[in-house]
Amino acid sequence: MNMLARHNNNSLEFALHGGLPSFESMLRRFFEMADYDHVAGRGSEGRMTMKISDAEVRLQLPCAGCKKENISIEVVNDFVTVRVDQEKCCGEDEKKHRYIIRERCFTSFEESIKIPVAVVGPEAKAEYTDGVLTITIPRESARKPAAHSVKVEG
């Protein structure tokens, strides 16, 4: 027995109160699914965002439902590559449950970004909180030049 109907923008999209969806509701649903830009994480633009400050470069990648063990990050010169393996995170409960709506995506993905400023790759730090991976890399220019005193011989 279906217990809910989908609502969006205060308009009823399709009713699922026990009966089959009408042809009109199926059409609506089809066009709604094609409207990817309004669904989180499915836009044409990349998911990784970059913010550059005087001291550091901050990258953020939303990847809800992942486990931090399944995320690998590689910094090579000014290129940062993030790989997320999601197959390991799902699939256990699928046999017990019947899907009514299935929109979440569990495929692995890889995203690379070129950093337009010089950074110190080995000092990069990353944390995964509330489904968002944040990578912080200090900028090369933020480093204080080391002072060397030179002894005058003679």
Add this chain to the structure above:
Amino acid sequence: MKHEAENKVKPPVYELRPAVDVTECQDGITLAFEVPGAAAKDVCVEVKSGVLTIRAESSLCRHERQVVYSRAFQLSDAVDVENICAKTRDGVLTLFLPKSEKARVHRIKVS
């Protein structure tokens, strides 16, 4: 003065519809929304006039606006609204909507 404060313009937000998986089991329905960047304190779940609404304010920004996830579902009488439970983990908001007693399947043994 009070009127001015009430009319204070809220900062613009970037509203997104979160992807959701809806699954049904014997005891009820589970909804799993992807709301990355939203902690438990940033999530609001309410049921009003039979409509379940979720709103999650994310720490993420897009086009210099705060990302806010929102979505609504019409519930049928078969949902036990009083016992809906919600939790967030790793950016996934999971709601469990238990079936009301009248919607449960009661098997009667024939002797």
